[in-house]
Ligand SMILES: Nc1ncnc2c1ncn2[C@@H]1O[C@H](COP(=O)(O)OP(=O)(O)O)[C@@H](O)[C@H]1O
Ligand SMILES: Nc1ncnc2c1ncn2[C@@H]1O[C@H](COP(=O)(O)OP(=O)(O)O)[C@@H](O)[C@H]1O
Ligand code: SF4
């Protein structure tokens with residue numbers, strides 16, 4: 001899986017993204033740190049699962065990787081080389097997105113053929129004939145019949161639309177695909193088809209995924225590594241099997257406790273999570289998670305947690321002051 | 326259990342007139358529920374779960390046609406109630422919680438006003454008593470500093486808090502029946518677990534009957550006493566939660582259960598089960614088993630009326646095959 005001798009295909013080095021937001025009509029804008037210094041490495045053919053509550057910064061991170069947002073500070077590296085703003089077009093070719101909502105992410109007035117060919121047209125790749133050939137190959141690849149080519153999104157089911165979105169992402173021959181909640185809007189019987197397809201495509205094409213999902217069972221199924229975000233920071237990152245077998249950060253533990261496996265002998269778990277998600281404009285001092293943490297100590301209320309890195313991953317928490325992993 | 330059911334639904338059908346013909350959205354479903362029980366209605370989108378809940382509450386859009394051989398709530402024939410009588414029942418003896426709390430909360434009024442109104446509408450109490458009850462219930466649904474919340478407006482609260490307020494509002498009059506339609510679908514998993522636990526606790530404490538509508542099998546397994554599995558407007562299988570999860574019979578139920586990855590059971594990365602094809606159109610005449618276009622064991626006989634089979638007293642499914650326990654469909 002992760003080959004440590006080659007540089008990661010994708011790396012975020014201490015990336016921050018700050019938005020200026022106004023809370024009221026007359027108040028001055030205040031900074032919202034959507035990403036508060038994120039460092040992540042994704043190796044070839046890895047599936048990095050990214051989890052955390054809504055508002056923690058997952059989509060912002062995806063947009064930075066896609067070049068759709070410029071980081072406030074920090075670096076994005078592809079194959080160990082920093083991507084400058086001038087090279088964003090190159091970045092866009094190698095990194096393609098699949099978004100959550102197959103209904104709103106496809107232009108309703110464009111035919112399926114035009115939708116899938118659009119990235120090629122935008123990047124001036126090939127001529128009409130070669131583009132048509134690529135589109136037809138993509139349909140086969142994602143399991144759509146050729147007859148949908150001249151049709152429109154509203155003639156397709158949710159699952160078929162998501163296949164179109166996948167075809168559009170893959171037509172550029174990307175190395176990395178950013179999947180932001182790709183199956184959240186789909187019924188379970190359709191979700192499983194799309195997950196199987198994503199798994200097959202990774203094998204066939206040697207793809208690398210960043211896979212954002214709120215469904216931890218799905219992440220456990222697909223991911224090779226998992227990063228857990230809380231309020232703009234990655235608080236734990238580890239190989240998937242290790243993280244699910246032994247979550248170290250109290251927030252990761254609470255997230256895993258919230259997973260409702262279909263076992264009729266169990267009841268709804270107590271997540272030991274107190275208060276609700278904090279206001280990102282005024283995050284709690286010390287460890288941002290401390291008001292909800294079941295294992296909070298005095299030091300957590302005043303002092304930011306240490307970044308405890310080991311060979312396999314990291315955890316940001318006062319409980320883990322010495323590296324073990 | 327020997328007590329009388331508080332809710333009896335017999336052969337409920339809901340037709341929706343459409344430009345292209347009649348949509349047979351709900352096609353003859355039956356179930357019943359006792360006090361203190363939680364029934365989950367589970368099925369994919371469009372299977373008729375929400376229309377069924379709305380029909381029970383008398384909230385179906387006017388253009389829809391609803392009929393039933395029996396629609397009995399606590400001895401009251403719901404089909405024969407005037408709109409005024411239904412309004413009196415709603416929010417009092419039966420209450421509903423929706424997926425998006427903003428559909429039921431009025432953005433122009435404070436939380437306190439809306440909670441108090443829910444009680445003042447149905448009970449001869451003073452404003453002070455209503456206020457005290459509002460504070461009590463906000464506390465019950467786990468909202469801290471309840472008193473200071475009364476003056477807040479819905480948009481000032483997070484999604485999770487709003488859903489708690491909705492639950493408090495539904496419980497103001499201590500209803501006998503509560504219907505929750507996808508109450509946690511829009512929430513984070515952590516908040517989902519908290520809200521479901523809260524609902525389960527309150528349901529037990531108040532000895533209510535609860536119908537929880539969801540598409541999430543994990544939610545069903547953890548909270549249901551009884552389960553109704555719907556497909557294309559029909560109940561294809563129903564039974565105790567244990568029977569449905571440990572001994573499912575209907576090919577659709579079995580198919581669904583194979584589609585979801587189960588930590589500790591599904592091998593990471595291996596192919597998940599899937600159900601090929603899509604749900605058929607329910608516009609116009611619908612005959613036989615609606616699942617047959619997607620069913621691996623379908624036969625010619627599936628296009629004729631399909632018998633109901635009862636493998637146990639608390640378990641029934643609708644299929645031409647007598648499907649043995651545990652055998653894969
Ligand atoms: N364009 C924007 N302007 C201001 N704030 C934003 C913008 N985009 C995102 N945010 C804020 O940044 C935080 C992270 O958002 P997002 O990355 O969308 O989270 P997630 O995808 O994990 O739900 C949230 O508090 C959100 O409100
Ligand atoms: N207001 C409406 N007008 C027309 N058709 C509707 C309306 N509401 C629901 N339907 C149709 O009725 C069927 C059942 O819908 P619903 O009960 O909402 O399903 P579920 O809650 O299981 O997703 C679907 O085919 C849906 O498209
Ligand atoms: S640093 Fe302290 S408050 Fe934060 S997660 Fe660790 S124990 Fe909890």
Ligand code: SF4
Pocket residue numbers: 575576577614615616617618620621622623624627631643644645646
């Ligand atoms: S009745 Fe026929 S189509 Fe329906 S579930 Fe049984 S075998 Fe399948």
Ligand SMILES: [Mg+2]
Pocket residue numbers: 058059
């Ligand atoms: Mg997002």
Ligand SMILES: [Mg+2]
Pocket residue numbers: 374375376506
């Ligand atoms: Mg619904």
